[in-house]
Amino acid sequence: MTDSFRRAGGRKLISRSSAQDLGSVAHLLVDAERRQITAVVVGRGKKARLVDWSEIGGFGPDAVMVSDESALRPPADDRERLAADGKLELLGQRAISELGNAMGTIDDVTFDPVTGALENLRVGDREVPAGAMLGSGSYAVVLADHEDPLP
Amino acid sequence: MKLLMHASQINGLPVVTVQGGEDVAEVRDVIYSPEAGHLVGLTLNKRGFLSGRRREVLPAGAIHAIGRDAVMVDDESRLVLPEDAPDDVAHPGADRNVMGDDVLTESGASLGTVRDLVLLVGSAGDVVGYEIEKVDGGRGYIPLPAQLAVSGSALVVPDITEEFVRDDLVGLGAAVDDFRARLGLR
Numbered sequence: 175m176t177d178s179f180r181r182a183g184g185r186k187l188i189s190r191s192s193a194q195d196l197g198s199v200a201h202l203l204v205d206a207e208r209r210q211i212t213a214v215v216v217g218r219g220k221k222a223r224l225v226d227w228s229e230i231g232g233f234g235p236d237a238v239m240v241s242d243e244s245a246l247r248p249p250a251d252d253r254e255r256l257a258a259d260g261k262l263e264l265l266g267q268r269a270i271s272e273l274g275n276a277m278g279t280i281d282d283v284t285f286d287p288v289t290g291a292l293e294n295l296r297v298g299d300r301e302v303p304a305g306a307m308l309g310s311g312s313y314a315v316v317l318a319d320h321e322d323p324l325p
Numbered sequence: 326m327k328l329l330m331h332a333s334q335i336n337g338l339p340v341v342t343v344q345g346g347e348d349v350a351e352v353r354d355v356i357y358s359p360e361a362g363h364l365v366g367l368t369l370n371k372r373g374f375l376s377g378r379r380r381e382v383l384p385a386g387a388i389h390a391i392g393r394d395a396v397m398v399d400d401e402s403r404l405v406l407p408e409d410a411p412d413d414v415a416h417p418g419a420d421r422n423v424m425g426d427d428v429l430t431e432s433g434a435s436l437g438t439v440r441d442l443v444l445l446v447g448s449a450g451d452v453v454g455y456e457i458e459k460v461d462g463g464r465g466y467i468p469l470p471a472q473l474a475v476s477g478s479a480l481v482v483p484d485i486t487e488e489f490v491r492d493d494l495v496g497l498g499a500a501v502d503d504f505r506a507r508l509g510l511r
Contacts, residue, residue, distance in 0.1 A: 206346070272343050273447060274392020311346025313339065316397070319390075319448075 177233065177287040179265050187216050190231055191242045197223070199238060201263040202285075203254070204292060206310040211290035214238060215257055216246060222258035224249060233287040261312040269297045270314040271322035280315055297321075328393065329494045331456065332357070332442035340369065340383065340404070341395045348372050349401045350379050356417045357442060357452055359475040364450040366414035367396065369404065381406055384414045391446035427479040428457055428467065430487055435460055436467060439480070443497060453501045457490075465490045466497035468504040483508060 179202055187196045197216040203224070205212045213224040223246040231239040240246075249258045256262050269277040278298035285292050292304035295315070302321050309316040332355040339348040350369040358365050367388070369379040381404035389397040398404070407415035428436040437457035443466060445453045452469060459465045467482065468489050474481040485507055489500045 207344075270341060270395055270397075271392065272397055273390040274338075274341070274395040274397045276394040309342060309344040309346040311342070313348035314341055314346045314395075316341065316343050316346050 175287060176284050176293060177235070178285070179283040180281075182233075182238075183265070186237050187214070187225065187246075188237045188239055189242045190239050194243070196240070196243060196246060201257075201260065201265065202283075203257045203262060204264065204283075204310060206307050206315070209292040209304040209307060211285060211292070213254070213257070215260075218260060219258075222249070222260075223247060224254060224258070227290045230290075233290075256312055262310065264295075264310065264315065267310075268314045269295070269302075269317055271317050271319055272308055273319045273322050275322055277317060277322065327445055327447040329453070329498050330391070330393070330444050330446050332444060332452075334393075335367075335391060335396070335444065335446075338391075339372065339395050340367075341397055342400050343389055343397055344400050347401075348395075349398070350381070350383075350404060352396055353378060355442065355444070356382075356414060357423075358413060359423050359473070359480060362452055362469050362473065364444060364452055365417065366410070379404070382410050382414050384410055385450060388450060390448045391444070391450045423455075423475065423480060426475075426477075428455065428486075429479050429481050430484045431481060432484050434487065436482070436487060436490060437465060440464070443494065445501070454497050459490070463492075465492060466494065466500075467491075468497060468501040470505070470508050 185199045200215045200218050202211045203213040211227050213226050216223050225245050229245040249255045264280050267280045282296040284294045295302045306318040306321045336352050338352045340350040341348050353368040353370045356365040364385045366384040371379050387403040423439045426439045437459040439455045440458050441456040442452050443454040445451050454466050454468045457465050467486050489504045491497045491500050
């Protein structure tokens with residue numbers, strides 16, 4: 175089964191114990207090196223909270239389930255604060271090859287909703303395997319040179 | 326992948342980390358050794374509007390790649406303080422600036438004046454030619470030998486350079502290899 179960042183955006187985060195709506199998915203924080211979702215960012219700006227991937231009971235097609243409200247936590251370091259500010263959002267981020275050539279923007283990212291493993295990035299009309307992602311930051315997603323379409 | 330770029334196109338490019346995806350600096354200027362004909366490194370500015378100079382420099386050997394849209398480095402530790410950098414990067418001589426210099430052949434004919442450097446970039450950077458303003462006022466490109474004599478006001482190139490003056494970068498790209506082969510450099 176495959177889910178995508180674009181489809182997951184706005185999905186409700188629900189407490190399994192209280193059935194309460196705890197907010198909605200703003201975006202997903204990834205570890206580029208491990209090609210893995212590490213946290214779900216809920217809400218935006220000062221109110222943004224993170225849910226570690228390990229706290230996710232089920233990343234379902236209609237709701238993201240957590241045990242209770244205690245799964246939400248404030249950002250803990252600089253990178254997480256950048257993420258809370260939306261600066262590390264993959265969707266819409268510029269993609270650049272390790273050779274320094276612009277490749278367009280990240281239009282969608284597919285992932286396994288059970289493991290959180292990233293599968294493919296859609297960069298314009300190209301599908302790029304997540305394994306080609308070398309780094310991801312507030313300026314760009316860096317892709318391996320073999321994905322660079324320049325001769 | 327190889328690409329020809331003007332030094333003036335490299336100035337202002339962001340310096341981006343491969344591993345971090347962060348823009349850690351931007352290129353202030355290209356440091357070049359006219360005698361050896363190669364790229365020595367880059368001086369840097371801070372990123373962002375109205376930001377000033379960064380003390381650190383980027384030695385050529387620390388560059389991962391130069392592309393159309395960014396200069397790539399593995400990580401920010403590749404930017405080094407001048408006191409930790411090779412001497413030619415830390416203290417480029419004033420005679421390193423060849424802009425406006427007269428290009429003279431060994432027989433004493435002027436081909437024009439230097440307007441810009443042309444670099445072959447990609448996973449390494451090398452200076453391969455000059456954009457010149459020709460004596461008739463037009464624009465031309467000349468390939469560079471690996472080494473040449475430079476004084477600070479003029480540079481002396483082999484006579485055969487005159488046969489390799491081209492009108493555009495595409496022409497220069499083709500001329501570089503032929504030119505160096507004629508000089509027995511490759």
